[in-house]
Amino acid sequence: MNRVLLLNATYEPICTVAMSRAIALLLQGKAQALACRPGEVVRSASESIDYPTVIRLERYIRLPYRRSAPLTRNGVLQRDNHTCIYCGRDGRTIDHIIPRSRGGDSSWLNLAACCQKCNNKKGDSLLAELGWRLRFSPHEPDYRTFYISKLTARRIEPAWSEWLSLKAA
Numbered sequence: 001m002n003r004v005l006l007l008n009a010t011y012e013p014i015c016t017v018a019m020s021r022a023i024a025l026l027l028q029g030k031a032q033a034l035a036c037r038p039g040e041v042v043r044s045a046s047e048s049i050d051y052p053t054v055i056r057l058e059r060y061i062r063l064p065y066r067r068s069a070p071l072t073r074n075g076v077l078q079r080d081n082h083t084c085i086y087c088g089r090d091g092r093t094i095d096h097i098i099p100r101s102r103g104g105d106s107s108w109l110n111l112a113a114c115c116q117k118c119n120n121k122k123g124d125s126l127l128a129e130l131g132w133r134l135r136f137s138p139h140e141p142d143y144r145t146f147y148i149s150k151l152t153a154r155r156i157e158p159a160w161s162e163w164l165s166l167k168a169a
């Protein structure tokens with residue numbers, strides 16, 4: 001993968017850029033590398049530099065206002081890293097934490113990844129009725145973080161994860 005994660009001066013993720021663009025920003029002094037692949041270099045016409053995976057702009061750029069991410073099934077599964085919110089095992093289904101039949105809505109905060117077993121067991125019950133607890137709190141992902149995680153769903157550069165809230169806290 002030859003994409004580099006670009007962060008604003010405030011360390012906020014903006015987007016991913018092609019390696020050639022990242023190198024140009026570094027060589028022009030417009031960005032600094034925050035993470036590189038150990039032992040790997042990229043050669044340009046005149047220089048060779050450490051292979052960057054995350055770069056940060058020297059100057060803050062103003063971005064359009066934040067939007068919340070569009071709610072999708074895949075978005076919820078990705079946000080939760082395919083981890084069941086109740087038991088922590090592999091979660092491939094989506095559960096309404098407060099069931100629809102009990103007034104729960106379809107929102108980022110009420111939907112979570114869930115394994116088939118927990119989903120079947122839970123049915124239309126409330127957590128309090130089962131004595132279950134959430135293993136993590138669902139959050140509404142930032143639009144850009146969502147966008148970047150979507151772009152990189154198949155293969156996430158390990159160095160990126162600390163800059164993107166891909167794992168629910």
Ligand SMILES: [Zn+2]
Pocket residue numbers: 084085086087088089114115116117118119
């Ligand atoms: Zn489960």
